[in-house]
Amino acid sequence: MINLILFFFAELKAAALFWTLSVFCFPIFWVFLYLILGLEYFLLVSLFYSAFYIYDWNTCNKGGRRFDFMRRLPVWNKLRDYFPAKLVKTTELDPSKNYLFGYHPHGILSIGCSLNFGTEATNISKVFPGVKINFLTLKSNFILPIFRDYIMSLGGCSVTRESMNYILSKPGGGNGAIVVVGGAKEGTLRERSYFHNTRFARRES
Secondary structure: OHHHHHHHHHHHHHHHHHHHHHHHOHHHHHHHHHHHHHHHHOHHHHHHHHHHHHHOHHHHHOOOOOOHHHHOOHHHHHHHHHOOOOOOOOOOOOOOOOEEEEEOOOOHHHHHHHHHHOOOOOOHHHHOOOOEEEEEEOHHHHOOOOHHHHHHHOOEEEOOHHHHHHHHOOOOOOEEEEEEOOHHHHHOOOOOOOOOOOOOOOOOO
16 A cells, blocks of 8 residues: 555656656757757658758747647646646636636746646646637747647747737637746745735737
8 A cells, every 4th residue: 555655656756757857858858869869860850850840930920739649648637636736717718709818927837837728637628618728938949849849739839929919810719828927037936925916017009
């Protein structure tokens, strides 16, 4: 029984480690694999991906390219249970409209936003049926080869004016874009006793 409990917690920690590595270490690994091993041993594959990379450059501003099987990987359920995380619905969303959401706090790695809106661990598609929500992140995250495809497979898009306009101007509704406010500076504020106010300025464009 004790071994079973230890195995369970080990799996949860492994899920948290996987997410951390996927953000910090995997990008470097894939660049190394692409530049060193690819060009040395798999030249044709590297050349094909390079051509695809150029052709696909602006996809992050055109709604991205999500894959449902990536969003439903079992590791996301383990990551959900590690914290644990829960998505609480407080209102209905009309699937005939498009939505712009703000997510706060940013937190380290924006893991709350990524877990709730970049995976199906908290059943976002069932909680808000008919509304496809894309989480938006820095344009620079879509520069690294392969890592950019990983982010887009989860529903990530660039947080640019072009990207938001594309998502929010789609006819027929049923689309959403979520922006994590606060940035990297706010992301380092992790003390439980820390309280602060968030103010949204009204802007005209």
